[in-house]
Amino acid sequence: MTTSKSMHLIDRKRIVIKLGGSMLSGLSDIFFEKFIELQKEGHELVIVHGGGPFINRSLLANGIESRVDEGIRVTCEKSMEIVKHILISEVNTALVHQLNDKGIEAIGLSGFDGHLLRCTVLDLERYGLVGKINKVHEDVLVKLLASGFVPVVSCIGSTTSGTALNINADTVASEIALALGADRLLLVTDTPGIQVSNEMQRNATPSLVAQWIEEGEIYGGMIPKVTAAIACLEHGIPEVHIADQHLNGTIIGFKEVFI
Ligand SMILES: Nc1ncnc2c1ncn2[C@@H]1O[C@H](COP(=O)(O)OP(=O)(O)O)[C@@H](O)[C@H]1O
Numbered sequence: 464m465t466t467s468k469s470m471h472l473i474d475r476k477r478i479v480i481k482l483g484g485s486m487l488s489g490l491s492d493i494f495f496e497k498f499i500e501l502q503k504e505g506h507e508l509v510i511v512h513g514g515g516p517f518i519n520r521s522l523l524a525n526g527i528e529s530r531v532d533e534g535i536r537v538t539c540e541k542s543m544e545i546v547k548h549i550l551i552s553e554v555n556t557a558l559v560h561q562l563n564d565k566g567i568e569a570i571g572l573s574g575f576d577g578h579l580l581r582c583t584v585l586d587l588e589r590y591g592l593v594g595k596i597n598k599v600h601e602d603v604l605v606k607l608l609a610s611g612f613v614p615v616v617s618c619i620g621s622t623t624s625g626t627a628l629n630i631n632a633d634t635v636a637s638e639i640a641l642a643l644g645a646d647r648l649l650l651v652t653d654t655p656g657i658q659v660s661n662e663m664q665r666n667a668t669p670s671l672v673a674q675w676i677e678e679g680e681i682y683g684g685m686i687p688k689v690t691a692a693i694a695c696l697e698h699g700i701p702e703v704h705i706a707d708q709h710l711n712g713t714i715i716g717f718k719e720v721f722i
C-alpha cells in the first residue's frame with residue numbers, strides 16, 4: 464500500500480528555473496507566489512540566472528563595444544571583468560536578497576563554488592572568453608537541496624587554473640538540469656513563449672523549432688533557449704517550458720501536449 468508520505472516523495476520533482484536578465488528587474492509578487500507554491504508542493508528548485516541587459520548597460524557605460532553572435536556574447540578580457548562583476552556581485556546578490564526577503568532560503572553560487580562549472584574555452588577566435596562546460600559538479604547543489612536551500616547560480620564558469628569564463632545562462636541551466644537529472648527545465652523570459660507569425664505557440668517539437676529557426680521566426684536570444692531545450696529533451700528530460708514570469712508559455716517536447 465502506498466502511504467501519503469511515499470506518494471509525496473514519488474511526486475516530488477526537481478525543477479531547474481532559469482531567470483533571464485530580460486525580466487529580472489521586474490520580478491513580480493506573482494512570480495514569488497508561484498515559486499513558493501512549487502516549494503510547498505515539495506519540489507526541489509534550482510535557479511540559474513542571466514543578466515544580459517545589465518551587462519550591456521555596464522559595457523556601454525565603460526565605453527566597451529558589445530557584440531552578440533547567435534545569442535552568445537563575444538567576450539574580451541575587459542568585458543569579462545565587467546561580466547563577472549555584474550553577474551556575481553550585483554545580479555546574484557540582488558536576486559538572493561529578494562528571495563530571502565520573501566522567506567525563500569537562497570544561497571548564491573557561481574561556477575567557481577564547489578567546482579560547480581568546470582570549463583574550457585569554447586572558441587577563442589570566434590567568442591573570446593566564453594566557456595564550454597566540460598563537467599557540472601552537481602554534488603554541491605544536491606547537498607544544498609537536501610538541506611532545504613535554493614541554490615541560485617550565476618553563469619560564470621571556471622577553468623582548472625581558475626580563469627573565469629562567460630557562459631550563456633540558458634546553456635548553464637540546461638547543463639545543470641541534465642547533471643541533476645531534472646524533471647523539468649523552465650526558461651523564464653520576457654515573453655510568454657515562442658511566437659511564430661505573431662501567434663504564441665503553446666506546443667513545439669524539436670523539428671518545428673528547427674524549421675522556425677530556418678525561417679527566421681526564432682532569432683537572437685531565443686536561439687540559445689531552444690538549443691538548450693533540445694539538448695535537454697534529447698538527453699531524457701521530458702519537458703522544457705519557455706515562459707514568462709506568470710509561467711505562461713510554450714512547452715517543448717517530442718509529442719504535442721494539449722494544455
Ligand atoms: N520566435 C520568438 N518568440 C519570442 N521571442 C523571440 C523569438 N525570437 C526571438 N525572440 C526574442 O528573444 C527574446 C528573449 O531572449 P533574451 O532577450 O535573450 O531573454 P533572456 O534575457 O530572458 O534570456 C525576446 O524578448 C524576443 O525579442
Ligand SMILES: CC(=O)N[C@@H](CCC(=O)OP(=O)(O)O)C(=O)O
Nearest residue numbers: 484513514515535536630631632
Ligand atoms: C556567453 C554569453 O552570452 N553570456 C551571457 C551571460 C548572461 C546571460 O546569458 O543573460 P541572459 O539570460 O539575460 O541572456 C552574456 O554575456 O550576456
